[in-house]
Amino acid sequence: MARAATTTDAFNAVAEPRRRQLLDLLAAGERPVNDLVELLGVAQPQVSKHLAVLRQVGLVEVRDAGRQRLYRLNGHPLKEIYDWVQSYARTWQERFELLDAVIAELKEEEDDHDD
Numbered sequence: 001m002a003r004a005a006t007t008t009d010a011f012n013a014v015a016e017p018r019r020r021q022l023l024d025l026l027a028a029g030e031r032p033v034n035d036l037v038e039l040l041g042v043a044q045p046q047v048s049k050h051l052a053v054l055r056q057v058g059l060v061e062v063r064d065a066g067r068q069r070l071y072r073l074n075g076h077p078l079k080e081i082y083d084w085v086q087s088y089a090r091t092w093q094e095r096f097e098l099l100d101a102v103i104a105e106l107k108e109e110e111d112d113h114d115d
Contacts, residue, residue: 007056010077011084014059018042019050026060026073033069 007013014020018040025031025039033051037044051071054060058077062069 007053010057010059010081013053013057014078014081016050016053018046019054022047022050022054023059023073026071027075030070030072033071036071 014023021040022036025036033044033047036051037047040047051060051062055062058074060071061074062071064070
């Protein structure tokens, strides 16, 4: 089965690590593309390509400010990803609680063994 295009939804767009890095940088606030290029250490055409994908799925917005184009995060499309991940939160919590119980039991055994 062929993978969906990166521009079809937020899931596919954030599958690429460099795009996630861009989102992380933009989460701190609006930035011009040159700042993003410098912070990522990647060529400007690559950064622009990733920004274009993020814009197509609505994760990034852009505005002109004089001669600069400023990019900012639009977190709304991430809600679908958040909602999906939340469906696993109960399972993770249960497993962490089990792990905590095992660790506590091992510590008890160790303390008993040391006495």
